[in-house]
Amino acid sequence: MQWIQVLAAALFAPNVYALLRFSCSGLVLERLDPLVNPGVNGSPHLHQIIGGNAFNVSMDPAKDISTMATCTTCTFSQDFSNYWTAVLYFKARNGTFKRVPQKGNVNFEAANGGMTIYYSPETSGKTTAFQKGFRMLIGNVNSRSKATSSQFRQLTYTCLQTPMTRSGETMDFPTAPCPSGIMANLRFPTCWDGVNLDSVDHMSHVAYPASGTFETNGPCPSTHPVPIPQLFFEVVWDTTGFNDKSLWPTDGSQPFVWSYGDATGYGTHGDYVFGWKGDSLQKAMDTNCNINCPVLTTQSIADGNKCTQKSSVPENIDGWLTELPGNMPITS
Numbered sequence: 001m002q003w004i005q006v007l008a009a010a011l012f013a014p015n016v017y018a019l020l021r022f023s024c025s026g027l028v029l030e031r032l033d034p035l036v037n038p039g040v041n042g043s044p045h046l047h048q049i050i051g052g053n054a055f056n057v058s059m060d061p062a063k064d065i066s067t068m069a070t071c072t073t074c075t076f077s078q079d080f081s082n083y084w085t086a087v088l089y090f091k092a093r094n095g096t097f098k099r100v101p102q103k104g105n106v107n108f109e110a111a112n113g114g115m116t117i118y119y120s121p122e123t124s125g126k127t128t129a130f131q132k133g134f135r136m137l138i139g140n141v142n143s144r145s146k147a148t149s150s151q152f153r154q155l156t157y158t159c160l161q162t163p164m165t166r167s168g169e170t171m172d173f174p175t176a177p178c179p180s181g182i183m184a185n186l187r188f189p190t191c192w193d194g195v196n197l198d199s200v201d202h203m204s205h206v207a208y209p210a211s212g213t214f215e216t217n218g219p220c221p222s223t224h225p226v227p228i229p230q231l232f233f234e235v236v237w238d239t240t241g242f243n244d245k246s247l248w249p250t251d252g253s254q255p256f257v258w259s260y261g262d263a264t265g266y267g268t269h270g271d272y273v274f275g276w277k278g279d280s281l282q283k284a285m286d287t288n289c290n291i292n293c294p295v296l297t298t299q300s301i302a303d304g305n306k307c308t309q310k311s312s313v314p315e316n317i318d319g320w321l322t323e324l325p326g327n328m329p330i331t332s
Ligand SMILES: *[C@@H]1O[C@H](CO)[C@@H](O)[C@H](O)[C@H]1NC(C)=O
Pocket: 053, 054, 055, 056, 057
């Protein structure tokens, strides 16, 4: 599997030598959001969720989901965490919407959609893994401009010319058809306050480096002094069925819209609920695993594909829809 390491070296700044990179297939598509709308069956917008099957409308931080889940869609079989993002739709000229399917990333083509997940340790010292009850989100669902999404630094899109394209990231949706799909990239903050497992906005207990970036070894701010792994999602949206320009808006704009009613792409966001078994993630960080990780156990992508949940929100999310799920309006 040496070529994967070559690929990884090409994808990341040269100072980052170790990382976990693995596939998690889709678990369920449904309008639940246990972080932002706990207990609400039918949260405002549709999500795609991956990871362990203890995902639920409410997720009590005092409970250990790694002992409640009976399977996971992730190939590292100790990982029962949940990860989720919004869902991409195509808006036709006649105003109806169709869900854009997801597909497996390079080397994970067998995955039933889902995401590629990375955890990268600090290279210059100790990395403190997330622990039971930890959760966070990144991005601002209401952002519709570069100015308001710039604080997140590293929430971007890659217009895939080929499945291997890794350059030309933009903060808003690509403006031209992408021959191999659109990849959404979500890099989470890498510094923790060392105390709080969550916060009211699910963000202020973590921070980006005080200067530079994780990739350039930027130091953590004094308010958030504890280096945590860089959590990174890559989500490949298979837009290839919608690349015919004769289907695109007549005003020259691009046709894709997020399930929360964002046609700009600036409101992209992702959520995380930690759920690794015991100290398995800490061990993987301490061992500086690179792609393969002997201190962890793995399952095949095919086995990950078998882990699914049924949507607990009865509604149709496919076909040509006259409204986005939840009647979510498009807002600017
Ligand atoms: C979700 O929570 C409800 C209520 O606590 C429980 O009955 C149900 O089994 C949970 N579902 C899963 C998949 O854990």
